[in-house]
Amino acid sequence: MSGKIKITIIEPSEIVSTGLKRIIESYGSFSVAKTFCTIQEYCEMPNGNPDIIIINPMLVIDNGCSEPKSLLQTNDSTAVVAINYGPYDEDAFRDYDGYISIFNTREQIEKRLSTALKNTSDKETDDNSNELSVREREILTAVAKGKTNKEIADEFNLSIHTVISHRKNISHKLGINSIAGLTIYAVMNKLLDVDDF
Amino acid sequence: MNRIHTFTAKTKMAEIITDYSLLTIIDRLNIKLGFGEASIDEICRRHNLSTDLFLMICRVYAIDGFSPEIGNLTNSDIPKLIGYLQRTHKYWIESFFPNLHTNIHTMLESCDERSAKILNKFYDDYDEEVQKHLDYEENTVFPYITSLVSGDKNDRFRIKDFEKNHSNIEEKLHDLKNIVIKYLPESASQQSRINVLNEIFKIENDLNKHSVIENKILIPLVSKYE
Numbered sequence: 397m398s399g400k401i402k403i404t405i406i407e408p409s410e411i412v413s414t415g416l417k418r419i420i421e422s423y424g425s426f427s428v429a430k431t432f433c434t435i436q437e438y439c440e441m442p443n444g445n446p447d448i449i450i451i452n453p454m455l456v457i458d459n460g461c462s463e464p465k466s467l468l469q470t471n472d473s474t475a476v477v478a479i480n481y482g483p484y485d486e487d488a489f490r491d492y493d494g495y496i497s498i499f500n501t502r503e504q505i506e507k508r509l510s511t512a513l514k515n516t517s518d519k520e521t522d523d524n525s526n527e528l529s530v531r532e533r534e535i536l537t538a539v540a541k542g543k544t545n546k547e548i549a550d551e552f553n554l555s556i557h558t559v560i561s562h563r564k565n566i567s568h569k570l571g572i573n574s575i576a577g578l579t580i581y582a583v584m585n586k587l588l589d590v591d592d593f
Numbered sequence: 594m595n596r597i598h599t600f601t602a603k604t605k606m607a608e609i610i611t612d613y614s615l616l617t618i619i620d621r622l623n624i625k626l627g628f629g630e631a632s633i634d635e636i637c638r639r640h641n642l643s644t645d646l647f648l649m650i651c652r653v654y655a656i657d658g659f660s661p662e663i664g665n666l667t668n669s670d671i672p673k674l675i676g677y678l679q680r681t682h683k684y685w686i687e688s689f690f691p692n693l694h695t696n697i698h699t700m701l702e703s704c705d706e707r708s709a710k711i712l713n714k715f716y717d718d719y720d721e722e723v724q725k726h727l728d729y730e731e732n733t734v735f736p737y738i739t740s741l742v743s744g745d746k747n748d749r750f751r752i753k754d755f756e757k758n759h760s761n762i763e764e765k766l767h768d769l770k771n772i773v774i775k776y777l778p779e780s781a782s783q784q785s786r787i788n789v790l791n792e793i794f795k796i797e798n799d800l801n802k803h804s805v806i807e808n809k810i811l812i813p814l815v816s817k818y819e
Binding site: 399400427570571572573574576577579580581583584585590 | 657658660707708710711712715718719764765767768769771772775776777778
């Protein structure tokens with residue numbers, strides 16, 4: 397496994413994303429795993445849980461959404477950082493874990509990314525979220541029974557986004573991603589009977 | 594400290610063999626040990642292998658997060674690369690997976706019936722998935738590439754199809770590792786668990802680097818010649 401901090405960039409301007417990638421990779425401890433031009437492209441690609449997503453906030457606004465994290469369906473351990481072009485109001489980035497401006501220096505960018513990452517991991521430990529919640533156990537059981545996200549959303553009266561976000565959190569806590577692996581967990585913990593599958 | 598960043602064609606071949614994975618690469622490229630003082634360049638020439646390709650594969654293995662760029666590689670490098678990938682598959686199929694299977698089997702003998710039953714099924718399914726994955730590469734992708742290199746145009750398949758269908762065989766192994774570490778009941782024999790985990794640790798890196806070579810070297814190189 398790579399020890400570097402994995403970053404994904406979602407930015408429509410190639411000039412900006414290429415420049416940013418170059419600066420970030422010059423630090424040595426970060427690596428840019430993928431770059432995307434749109435949120436749709438990002439959502440279509442399996443992206444292996446990056447540590448940080450740097451996104452142009454205009455893309456979030458264009459999607460008619462103010463909550464970047466639910467739009468990107470990130471799990472709790474991914475820091476979402478805005479990349480801003482113009483003059484800004486700090487309040488505009490309340491829903492992000494941090495922001496950088498294209499006018500920041502190399503050092504400022506590195507510092508802001510590290511801070512965003514640290515805040516995110518602190519928050520995660522604070523949550524003491526290593527045990528599954530009741531809702532997560534219910535969803536895990538449904539997943540192990542082979543139900544689709546849509547079926548689970550209907551059953552529990554949730555949006556599909558929320559179901560996906562629960563599933564990401566479950567996988568993150570257990571360290572198990574595949575449905576087959578989750579099923580084993582469910583059976584071993586008696587959430588599911590061994591004859592159910 | 595790994596000095597592979599500074600290695601060039603003029604470095605002695607013997608100096609590059611600093612760990613287990615680099616030794617494996619040499620073997621998979623059919624390079625025989627006993628280099629004497631010969632440089633990387635000399636040994637590669639003797640084996641009719643491009644130095645660029647050789648160093649690129651070594652760097653993928655030695656440097657985590659290294660993203661190769663095919664730059665100077667040409668279609669004459671493709672057969673060597675395919676040979677390398679095929680020998681890797683052969684090692685997995687003939688040696689690694691049968692070993693892992695034996696170890697898992699031993700571990701499950703010491704488990705309660707419930708855990709043994711589901712894990713057995715999990716592993717059998719995984720085994721089948723790996724077999725399918727490798728069969729697809731061996732029987733569809735590699736023959737297509739080989740005929741492309743020898744000048745045969747084939748419209749029914751494109752390397753893009755491979756890129757799309759290139760499934761991930763690391764995920765379930767990663768899950769299995771965590772299940773053995775975290776969730777298998779304590780009653781399962783400790784030594785047999787450690788044996789299984791050691792096998793998984795050994796292959797994880799190999800599987801990851803192998804996908805980097807397929808996705809970042811093979812696919813771009815072939816699509817350049819389609």
